[in-house]
Structure formats: structure tokens, C-alpha cells
Amino acid sequence: MGQGLSCRETNEHGLFIAVQNGELEIVEAMLEDEPNVLGWRTVRGKLSALHMAAAHGRIEVLSMLLDRSINTDILNRHKQTPLMLAAMNGKIACVERLIQAGANILMFDALNGRTCLHYAAYYGQSDCLQAILSAAHSTPVAQSWGFARFVNIRDGTGATPLHLAASQRRPGCVRILLDSGALVCVSTSGYGYLGSTPLHMAARGGSLDCVRELLAWGADRLQRDSSGRIPYMVALKYKHEACAALLNPSSPEPLIWPSPLKFIAELNPEAKALLEQALIEANKEREKAILKDTVYIPSSPLHSDTGVCDDDSEASDVELCCICFEQVCRIEIQKCGHQMCAHCTLALCCHSKPNPATSCQKVPVCPFCRSSITQLVLSKVKTNTVMNVEFSPSKPRRSRKSFNYSEGSSSFKGLSAMGSFKMGGRSSGKVEGVDKP
Numbered sequence: 139m140g141q142g143l144s145c146r147e148t149n150e151h152g153l154f155i156a157v158q159n160g161e162l163e164i165v166e167a168m169l170e171d172e173p174n175v176l177g178w179r180t181v182r183g184k185l186s187a188l189h190m191a192a193a194h195g196r197i198e199v200l201s202m203l204l205d206r207s208i209n210t211d212i213l214n215r216h217k218q219t220p221l222m223l224a225a226m227n228g229k230i231a232c233v234e235r236l237i238q239a240g241a242n243i244l245m246f247d248a249l250n251g252r253t254c255l256h257y258a259a260y261y262g263q264s265d266c267l268q269a270i271l272s273a274a275h276s277t278p279v280a281q282s283w284g285f286a287r288f289v290n291i292r293d294g295t296g297a298t299p300l301h302l303a304a305s306q307r308r309p310g311c312v313r314i315l316l317d318s319g320a321l322v323c324v325s326t327s328g329y330g331y332l333g334s335t336p337l338h339m340a341a342r343g344g345s346l347d348c349v350r351e352l353l354a355w356g357a358d359r360l361q362r363d364s365s366g367r368i369p370y371m372v373a374l375k376y377k378h379e380a381c382a383a384l385l386n387p388s389s390p391e392p393l394i395w396p397s398p399l400k401f402i403a404e405l406n407p408e409a410k411a412l413l414e415q416a417l418i419e420a421n422k423e424r425e426k427a428i429l430k431d432t433v434y435i436p437s438s439p440l441h442s443d444t445g446v447c448d449d450d451s452e453a454s455d456v457e458l459c460c461i462c463f464e465q466v467c468r469i470e471i472q473k474c475g476h477q478m479c480a481h482c483t484l485a486l487c488c489h490s491k492p493n494p495a496t497s498c499q500k501v502p503v504c505p506f507c508r509s510s511i512t513q514l515v516l517s518k519v520k521t522n523t524v525m526n527v528e529f530s531p532s533k534p535r536r537s538r539k540s541f542n543y544s545e546g547s548s549s550f551k552g553l554s555a556m557g558s559f560k561m562g563g564r565s566s567g568k569v570e571g572v573d574k575p
């Protein structure tokens with residue numbers, strides 16, 4: 139071994155630089171010259187050209203390499219696959235291409251025993267997370283393993299993707315995972331603190347949005363970790379005052395995503411998104427009283443794509459909800475066709491917090507005709523700014539809150555009592571209810 143680089147080392151170096159920079163022609167030319175470059179590895183990390191292309195999002199190079207039918211699940215020093223590197227770096231095109239080429243979504247690295255799903259959750263790569271979950275519905279691996287089990291897959295220390303997303307302050311990923319059936323109260327075996335739930339991890343990370351999402355999905359504020367601490371104590375320890383305020387067991391319980399809604403087989407995706415937004419908005423309004431004494435950092439809007447802004451010019455010719463007389467009818471019950479607003483729909487299904495062990499799963503019924511609700515869809519409104527109308531602050535207000543509910547009335551009143559939440563902007567940190575994400 140002499141001094142300086144050998145001819146092959148120089149070539150290797152050139153290859154990896156070319157892959158990293160996405161120089162397709164150069165990489166192709168090198169492959170023509172010497173087909174075994176596909177087996178070359180970097181000295182330190184034992185990265186292959188495929189790893190390099192995936193990590194840097196070089197989709198053209200990656201596609202070209204995959205077309206030469208190389209092993210999609212080639213491992214580096216830490217037993218990481220190209221798919222893991224693409225997922226952690228948010229290279230969605232590469233993630234999709236690798237999955238399409240048959241990359242295994244159920245590989246575990248040698249660092250913490252994590253999968254590509256853990257990586258996407260940890261680094262907050264929502265679109266990659268979604269792509270992997272979609273793949274899990276169809277790939278043979280998930281068929282043998284089971285989708286629900288895959289969503290709740292544990293790493294070497296017992297952390298699920300939800301634990302990681304919560305600890306790393308990734309509310310977008312937290313929501314996707316919860317929506318996909320991640321267990322909200324599952325405990326770790328070793329990660330962070332023994333026996334921590336995702337809520338403990340969120341309390342530690344200090345993300346108010348994560349805490350909010352988890353609470354709305356029924357996370358238990360009283361669940362203790364192995365050392366007997368509830369999430370509230372963890373938030374206090376890490377000096378996350380706002381999180382601690384919400385997690386304080388003496389603070390009012392937030393509204394939770396009503397379990398009967400989970401059993402409406404055909405919850406229209408748009409209707410679902412609207413209801414989820416209504417729930418989060420309602421909870422934010424509740425939080426104002428809880429958080430007013432703490433330093434409240436306004437959170438980023440969860441639904442920036444809905445672009446809530448004030449446009450009341452068209453609110454006048456839409457129908458007001460016959461239950462609250464405040465909100466616009468946006469949800470239609472099928473098949474009876476009765477309509478109500480998103481908030482009243484939630485209230486209808488929000489009874490007291492269900493006990494997972496004993497709750498009987500009652501199908502919600504239409505408050506007008508008592509027929510059971512099998513499907514909820516968006517009602518057709520003759521305005522094209524549908525999302526905007528819901529939170530319009532200058533709608534005619536009639537105080538007819540005396541509508542009497544036969545059941546679930548306490549939570550209904552709870553929701554209705556702060557039904558005027560649209561008046562004060564969306565969160566205390568925002569000005570005049572206008573937010574431009």
C-alpha cells in the first residue's frame with residue numbers, strides 16, 4: 139500500500155461524488171466501464187451508490203441503478219437500507235421508487251432496531267410516512283405481518299413510531315399515525331423512560347400540538363410510567379409550562395375524537411377532515427382559559443392547506459345549523475339527508491370519555507329522525523369557499539342554545555358553551571382570526 143490513492147480508490151471517490159451530485163451521465167459511463175461499481179462501498183459507512191442516491195434524493199440515478207436490478211435492500215455498516223435513508227431525509231420520490239421496486243419496508247437497522255417507518259416518524263417526514271403506510275396495505279410483508287401490527291411496530295427499545303414522533307415534536311406524523319390505528323396509550327420498554335406512553339414523550343419534547351393531538355385521541359393523562367410519573371410531572375420537569383397546563387389532571391378534559399365516529403364505516407374523508415379540524419379548534423378554545431397564565435407559544439396551524447380566512451360575503455345564503463343556529467350546515471347524514479354543522483356532529487358523538495375496556499360501541503343516531511348514522515358526507519353548499527364559511531366571525535347570531543339533547547348532553551353543552559370560539563380568532567397567539575400560513 140503506497141501513499142496516495144490507488145486508481146480504484148480514485149474511481150470510487152469519483153463515483154460517489156457523481157452519485158451525490160446526481161450526475162447521471164457520469165455514473166452511467168462508469169457503469170459501462172466497470173459493471174462491478176455497484177458493489178463498491180464508501181470506506182467509513184459502507185454506503186453503496188444506491189444508499190447515496192437515496193439519501194440525496196437523486197431520483198434519476200436511483201432509477202437507473204434500480205433498472206439494473208440491483209438489490210433494493212442492500213445494507214450499510216449500520217444495516218440501514220436505502221429506503222431508510224430516503225425516509226429519514228424526506229426524499230419522497232426515492233421512497234416511492236424504492237417501494238415500487240420492491241424494497242422491504244420491514245427491515246430493522248443495527249443501531250436501534252428501527253424500520254423505515256420509525257425513521258420517517260422520528261424525522262417528521264409526513265409524506266414518506268404516508269407512502270410507507272400506504273405500501274403496508276399492499277405489500278406481501280404487511281399481509282403476513284398485519285397492518286395494525288406494522289403501524290405499532292416497536293424498535294429495539296420498545297418505542298413505536300408514535301413514541302418517536304411525539305418525542306421529536308412531529309404533530310403531523312402523530313396525526314397520521316393515530317389516524318392509521320397507532321395505539322395511543324402503549325408503553326415503551328426502554329426508550330426514554332421505562333414505561334413511557336406517547337403522551338409522556340410529548341410532554342418531554344414539549345410540543346403542544348403533539349400533546350393536543352394525543353389528548354384528542356384519548357391519551358390518558360393519568361397513566362404512569364415505570365417510575366410512577368404521569369405526563370404532567372414530566373412536562374414540569376422539562377419546564378414545558380404550556381404542555382404541563384394541558385396535562386394537569388385538574389385542568390378540564392379536552393374533547394376527544396368520538397369513538398362512535400370510528401365505527402361509521404363510510405366516513406367521507408372530507409367530512410372527517412372537517413370534523414377533526416372542528417375538534418382541534420374546539421379544544422384550542424378550551425385551552426385558552428387553561429393556558430392564559432402560561433407563556434403560550436402559538437402553534438403552527440395543523441391544516442394550513444384548508445387556508446382558513448375570513449370571507450363572510452357568501453355566508454349569508456347558506457343554511458344555519460338547526461341545532462346551534464350559529465354554524466353553517468356542513469355535514470349531511472346519510473341516508474336521511476338531515477344536515478347539521480361539524481361541531482354539533484361532534485357533540486352528537488362526544489359522550490363522556492369512553493373506557494376502552496367497558497365502552498359499548500353505540501352507533502350514533504340522527505337527532506332529527508333517530509335513524510342510525512351510517513355515513514357522513516359534506517353537504518353541498520352553494521359557495522366555493524366552503525371551508526372558509528365555517529369559521530366566519532360575522533355571521534348572524536341567534537341565541538337559541540336551549541335545544542335540549544337527550545343524551546350526551548353534558549359534552550354537548552360543553553361544546554356549545556364555547557360555541558362562539560370562532561369569534562376570537564383561532565388561537566390566542568393569532569391576530570383577528572386571520573392567519574396566513
Ligand SMILES: [Zn+2]
Pocket residue numbers: 459460461462463464465478479480481482483
Ligand atoms: Zn350546529
Ligand SMILES: [Zn+2]
Pocket residue numbers: 471474475476504505506507508509
Ligand atoms: Zn335524519
